[in-house]
Amino acid sequence: MGKSFAVIGDPINHSLSPIIHSAAFRELNLDSSYIGYRIPKGELESGVEGLKKINITGFNVTIPHKIEMMKYLDKMDESCSIIGAVNTVVNDEGILKGYNTDMEGFLEPLKKRNFSIQDKKILLIGAGGAARAIIAGMSKEKAKEVDIANRTTKNAEELSEFATRIGLSTNVKKIEEIKNLQNYDAIINSTSVGLKNESSPISFEQTNENTVIYDIVYSPMNTDFIKKAKEKKLDVIYGYEMLLGQATRAFEIWHGMKAPYNAMKKALLGGF
Ligand code: ATR
Numbered sequence: 001m002g003k004s005f006a007v008i009g010d011p012i013n014h015s016l017s018p019i020i021h022s023a024a025f026r027e028l029n030l031d032s033s034y035i036g037y038r039i040p041k042g043e044l045e046s047g048v049e050g051l052k053k054i055n056i057t058g059f060n061v062t063i064p065h066k067i068e069m070m071k072y073l074d075k076m077d078e079s080c081s082i083i084g085a086v087n088t089v090v091n092d093e094g095i096l097k098g099y100n101t102d103m104e105g106f107l108e109p110l111k112k113r114n115f116s117i118q119d120k121k122i123l124l125i126g127a128g129g130a131a132r133a134i135i136a137g138m139s140k141e142k143a144k145e146v147d148i149a150n151r152t153t154k155n156a157e158e159l160s161e162f163a164t165r166i167g168l169s170t171n172v173k174k175i176e177e178i179k180n181l182q183n184y185d186a187i188i189n190s191t192s193v194g195l196k197n198e199s200s201p202i203s204f205e206q207t208n209e210n211t212v213i214y215d216i217v218y219s220p221m222n223t224d225f226i227k228k229a230k231e232k233k234l235d236v237i238y239g240y241e242m243l244l245g246q247a248t249r250a251f252e253i254w255h256g257m258k259a260p261y262n263a264m265k266k267a268l269l270g271g272f
Contacts, residue, residue: 002031004054005254008047009062012036014219016240016271017060020247023267027260032057039065048072051091058090058254060247066129073098082166083136085129088250099253102133105246106216107141109237110186115212117141121183124148125175125201126190127155130216134190135159139168147184149173149202151191175201182208189215194223204228212236218243221272240268 007017013036021034039047041064048069051059061069066085070076073086076098080086086098110117120143124131127150138146146163148170150156156172163170181187181204193201194217202225213229218239222230229236248259 002033003057003254005032005034005058005060006037006051006056007034007060007062008037008039008044008051009065010038010040012038012062015062016218016243016268017062017247019271020244020264020268021251023263024251024260027263028257030255032255041065044068045072048096052094052096056091058088058250060250061087061089063129070098072096079103079136083133084162085132087133087246088253090253099250100133101246101249101253102130102242103137103140104249105242105244106134107137108245109214109241110212112241113212113235113237115186117143117186119144120185122146123173123178123181123184123187124190125178125188126150127152127159128190128192131159131190132162134188134216135163135168135170136166139163139166143168146170147173147178149175149178151175178202180206181211182206184208184211186212186214189217189223189225192217194225195219198224200225200228204232204234207232207234209233215239216242219272240272244268 007015015036018034018036025032044065069086074095079100080098083100088099088101090097117138122143124146148156148159160170160172212235214237215223215225216239217223226236248261251259
C-alpha cells in the first residue's frame with residue numbers, strides 16, 4: 001500500500017511542502033502522497049488522533065504547532081529534545097517519533113556557500129520557534145557571539161537563556177538600537193516580517209560588504225529585507241533554501257534514501 005504524508009498547521013494553504021515532496025515522489029516513482037492538513041490552534045490532539053486513525057506514515061509540523069506537538073510524541077531524537085520543537089514526525093504503528101530538521105535545514109545553505117559560522121559574530125532578528133532551531137545550529141557550529149534583537153524583549157531574553165544553556169554566548173538588543181551593521185558577519189531574519197510585504201525590520205545604512213544576509217521568510221522570495229540587502233550588493237540567502245534543506249532531511253528520515261534535491265528545488269521555484 002502507498003505511503004501517506006501531510007503537513008499540519010494553520011494557515012496551511014500557503015505551504016509549499018506538498019509541492020516539494022510530491023515532486024520527489026514523482027522523480028523517484030514512489031507510491032506516496034503528501035497533503036496539507038489544516039489543524040487550528042487548540043485542536044492538535046484530536047487532529048493527531050485523526051492522522052493516526054488513517055495510519056499516516058509521517059507528517060511535518062508548522063506554525064503554530066511546533067512546540068505543542070512535543071506533548072504528543074512517544075519518542076524523539078536529540079535535535080528535537082535540544083531545540084524543544086518538532087517539525088518532522090514518523091508514525092510507526094501508532095508510536096510517534098519526533099525530529100527537528102529545521103536546524104540542519106538552516107545550516108545547509110551556509111555550508112553550500114562554504115560560509116563557516118565558527119568564531120563569527122551574528123545578528124539574529126526574532127526569537128520564536130524558528131529562532132530556537134537557528135540558535136541550536138549556531139551553538140553546534142560554534143559561533144563566537146550572537147546578538148538577538150526582537151520586538152518583545154522578554155522573548156529575546158528567554159531565547160538568550162536557552163542559548164546560554166547550550167553553550168552559546170548572546171546579547172539581547174532592541175531592534176531600534178540596531179543601526180550599525182558593520183561588525184556582523186551574518187544577519188538573519190527569523191521573524192515573520194516580510195510575509196505580508198512589510199518593510200525590512202532593520203535599515204541597511206551602515207553595512208559591511210562581507211556581511212551575509214539570510215531571510216527565513218520564503219514567500220515572497222524577494223522580501224524587502226532581501227531587496228535592501230541586494231541594493232547594498234550584499235550576499236543573500238533566500239528563505240526557500242532553508243525550506244528545501246529541512247524538506248530534504250525530512251524526506252530522508254521517512255524514506256531512508258537520498259532526497260532528489262534538484263527535482264525538489266525545481267518544483268519549489270516553479271511554485272512561486
Ligand atoms: P516561528 O515558529 O515561525 O518562529 P513564532 O514562534 O510565532 O513563529 O515567532 C515569530 C517571530 O516573529 C517572533 O520573534 C515575533 O516577535 P515577538 O516575540 O515580539 O512576537 C516576530 N514577529 C512577528 N510579527 C512581527 C512584527 N510585526 N514585527 C516584529 N516582529 C514580529
